[in-house]
Amino acid sequence: MSEQLIVPVMADVVAQGKQPEYLFWVGSAGSFDDRAKKITRAFVKILNKANVDFAVLGIEESSSGDAAKRAGNEFLFQMQAVTNIEVLNAYEVKKIVTCCPHSYNTLKNEYPELGGKYEVFHHTQFIQQLISAGKIKVANNTFKGKKVTFHDPCYLGRANGVYEAPRDLLNFLGVNTTEMKRHKSTSLCCGAGGAQMFKDAEPGDKEINVLRTEDALATQPEIIATGCPFCNTMLTDGVKVKEQEANVQVLDVAELIAASL
Amino acid sequence: MQYIDNILFVVLLIGAGWFFAKNVKTLIRNIKLGQDVDRTDNTSERWKNMVKIALGQGKMTRRPVSGLLHIVVYVGFIIINIEVLEIIIDGVFGTHRVFQPLLGNGIYGFLIGVFEVFAFMVLVAVIVFWIRRNVIKIKRFWKDEMKGWPKADANWILYFEMVLMSLFLIMNATDVHFQALNHGNVISQFIAPLFSGLSEATQHLIETSAWWLHIIGIFIFLNYLYYSKHLHILLAFPNTFFANLKPKGQFTNDANVTKEVMLMMDPDADPYAMPEEGADEVLAKFGASDVTDLNWVQLLNAYTCTECGRCTSSCPANLTGKKLSPRKIMMDTRDRLEEVGKNMDANNGVFNDDGKNLFDWITKEEIWACTSCNACVEECPVNIDPLSIITEMRRYLVMEESAAPQELNNMMQNVENNGAPWPYNQMDRLNWVKE
Ligand code: SF4
Ligand code: SF4
Numbered sequence: 001m002s003e004q005l006i007v008p009v010m011a012d013v014v015a016q017g018k019q020p021e022y023l024f025w026v027g028s029a030g031s032f033d034d035r036a037k038k039i040t041r042a043f044v045k046i047l048n049k050a051n052v053d054f055a056v057l058g059i060e061e062s063s064s065g066d067a068a069k070r071a072g073n074e075f076l077f078q079m080q081a082v083t084n085i086e087v088l089n090a091y092e093v094k095k096i097v098t099c100c101p102h103s104y105n106t107l108k109n110e111y112p113e114l115g116g117k118y119e120v121f122h123h124t125q126f127i128q129q130l131i132s133a134g135k136i137k138v139a140n141n142t143f144k145g146k147k148v149t150f151h152d153p154c155y156l157g158r159a160n161g162v163y164e165a166p167r168d169l170l171n172f173l174g175v176n177t178t179e180m181k182r183h184k185s186t187s188l189c190c191g192a193g194g195a196q197m198f199k200d201a202e203p204g205d206k207e208i209n210v211l212r213t214e215d216a217l218a219t220q221p222e223i224i225a226t227g228c229p230f231c232n233t234m235l236t237d238g239v240k241v242k243e244q245e246a247n248v249q250v251l252d253v254a255e256l257i258a259a260s261l
Numbered sequence: 262m263q264y265i266d267n268i269l270f271v272v273l274l275i276g277a278g279w280f281f282a283k284n285v286k287t288l289i290r291n292i293k294l295g296q297d298v299d300r301t302d303n304t305s306e307r308w309k310n311m312v313k314i315a316l317g318q319g320k321m322t323r324r325p326v327s328g329l330l331h332i333v334v335y336v337g338f339i340i341i342n343i344e345v346l347e348i349i350i351d352g353v354f355g356t357h358r359v360f361q362p363l364l365g366n367g368i369y370g371f372l373i374g375v376f377e378v379f380a381f382m383v384l385v386a387v388i389v390f391w392i393r394r395n396v397i398k399i400k401r402f403w404k405d406e407m408k409g410w411p412k413a414d415a416n417w418i419l420y421f422e423m424v425l426m427s428l429f430l431i432m433n434a435t436d437v438h439f440q441a442l443n444h445g446n447v448i449s450q451f452i453a454p455l456f457s458g459l460s461e462a463t464q465h466l467i468e469t470s471a472w473w474l475h476i477i478g479i480f481i482f483l484n485y486l487y488y489s490k491h492l493h494i495l496l497a498f499p500n501t502f503f504a505n506l507k508p509k510g511q512f513t514n515d516a517n518v519t520k521e522v523m524l525m526m527d528p529d530a531d532p533y534a535m536p537e538e539g540a541d542e543v544l545a546k547f548g549a550s551d552v553t554d555l556n557w558v559q560l561l562n563a564y565t566c567t568e569c570g571r572c573t574s575s576c577p578a579n580l581t582g583k584k585l586s587p588r589k590i591m592m593d594t595r596d597r598l599e600e601v602g603k604n605m606d607a608n609n610g611v612f613n614d615d616g617k618n619l620f621d622w623i624t625k626e627e628i629w630a631c632t633s634c635n636a637c638v639e640e641c642p643v644n645i646d647p648l649s650i651i652t653e654m655r656r657y658l659v660m661e662e663s664a665a666p667q668e669l670n671n672m673m674q675n676v677e678n679n680g681a682p683w684p685y686n687q688m689d690r691l692n693w694v695k696e
Pocket of ligand 2: 565566567568569570571572573587588591640641642643644645647
């Protein structure tokens with residue numbers, strides 16, 4: 001992607017005496033992981049198109065602490081949280097949007113007790129609002145009729161009960177969605193949560209991401225859609241293991257929308 | 262001699278009640294070994310959950326077949342217990358079908374008719390349950406943790422219910438007067454012909470025997486509960502009431518850690534300050550290595566677990582052959598808690614260090630296999646939270662023992678040094694804009 005993106009940085013915007021309405025929390029994956037960076041860029045494209053007044057923290061952003069917390073390192077988590085909260089509160093941030101369900105969950109649920117109270121949105125919820133408010137128009141011919149299945153990220157679905165927002169977005173695109181046998185509250189984890197992303201799995205007879213990819217492939221999709229950078233990595237790897245990468249793409253819902261603007 | 266039956270009955274009744282009360286006391290003492298946690302907020306929502314999930318079996322039908330069968334057994338169990346009330350009154354006062362004249366043949370017959378239908382349906386449901394476990398061998402009933410006692414326990418209960426229901430129907434079938442009335446013998450009229458060749462005296466003997474066996478069976482059942490997964494028929498109610506109401510993704514923020522972190526972040530705090538006079542000098546412990554480090558709701562969870570395995574059969578780790586089984590986490594917690602309780606009983610109510618802890622039951626391998634996906638929590642029909650126990654044990658391993666897998670240590674070091682779980686430079690956080 002060589003499109004010119006407009007990405008205001010909080011420190012600069014505030015220095016000009018302005019207060020952005022939204023903070024876009026990019027997250028560590030969204031900042032550093034090659035695949036996730038594409039999702040980040042796709043989402044910014046949407047933000048720009050809708051003229052959303054936002055900024056990112058840039059080099060002032062640090063790990064949300066989610067991975068540390070799930071791994072049991074409460075110290076490290078709370079140190080990260082308190083440090084981030086200091087920065088966010090100094091900028092008087094009120095509303096946060098993020099593409100990562102893990103950041104979404106911890107910012108929304110676990111930060112308030114430590115002094116960070118914000119209104120937090122997952123990007124699928126946010127995009128849904130933009131569309132409902134008429135801020136962006138989605139062309140429904142780019143992916144029309146494509147066979148799509150949606151994988152619910154655990155930290156968006158079961159953890160926070162958000163099942164409809166991403167599905168509504170798929171509806172706007174006019175794609176042909178088929179649910180997997182395990183979906184919504186019975187969805188199967190991609191295998192990355194709980195800090196598993198950063199370690200090898202314990203001995204077993206299969207990798208979790210392969211099992212989940214099999215669930216998805218059983219719907220014979222052309223696109224596996226999801227809303228989490230970690231799920232994306234896990235399922236992309238799963239599709240490779242199953243040697244289906246020529247037929248099946250793994251894409252974030254934001255990427256589908258961005259390509260249909 | 263006339264009153265010997267009544268006296269025998271009252272003795273049995275009091276004995277059963279006393280034994281039951283004793284078990285309940287032990288149960289409450291053991292649960293109270295857990296740490297404090299406040300679950301008194303939002304009582305209206307808590308009542309609602311209890312009514313919906315425990316009383317209304319709201320989560321059972323997530324698995325339609327076993328869910329519907331369970332509802333039959335559950336409703337039957339409650340309804341037939343109304344009949345037990347009559348049995349107890351008859352037993353104590355030596356009456357026979359005391360409600361019959363009170364209610365009139367019409368209403369009484371209708372009620373007994375309903376009981377008979379339920380008894381029959383329960384019998385059928387229980388037989389199907391037995392077949393699912395022992396003939397079809399549904400996978401979740403045959404996992405490692407179900408060997409030995411848990412498997413026997415499950416079958417015992419099924420046999421028990423089969424016998425109790427049959428006794429109830431036989432009792433009615435051999436009650437010659439009741440059959441003659443032809444009110445309410447909906448099912449038993451088909452059993453009666455089996456006995457019709459016998460003399461009235463013999464039939465009466467069978468009826469009385471069935472009556473006694475039925476009520477003795479119920480007394481035994483009541484006192485068997487404490488030793489069985491069937492404790493859930495009582496504990497499902499408090500368990501759903503006290504369950505977590507927050508979003509499932511919200512883990513607790515360890516308050517001991519918060520205290521220390523705030524101290525570290527506070528520029529005015531003197532790190533070398535002596536603890537204040539009278540301040541709690543016991544060093545706070547992080548996470549859980551034994552049942553007494555868990556909170557009392559987690560311990561209540563352990564006693565409530567029905568060992569149904571719905572959690573395990575939806576656990577991604579277990580589905581892919583890992584050792585982790587959320588059901589086993591709950592069973593191990595309960596078994597360890599029982600061990601601690603027995604230790605206390607043997608030592609005048611004081612726990613005598615036995616050199617063991619929860620990690621003798623649950624291995625690190627199990628603890629580290631969890632993806633924190635919440636599938637187990639979602640599936641549990643009585644709102645048990647195995648994930649919260651796994652999390653507390655991870656906290657202990659990491660913060661007290663520094664015993665995380667090496668790759669996780671690397672990840673945490675990265676977070677500490679460069680604010681990301683990977684070894685990237687914080688200064689490169691915005692590079693994605695230019696790519
Ligand atoms: S939260 Fe952990 S134990 Fe529970 S189902 Fe998911 S992986 Fe299994
Ligand atoms: S924790 Fe819940 S779902 Fe799992 S076995 Fe026990 S009762 Fe069943």
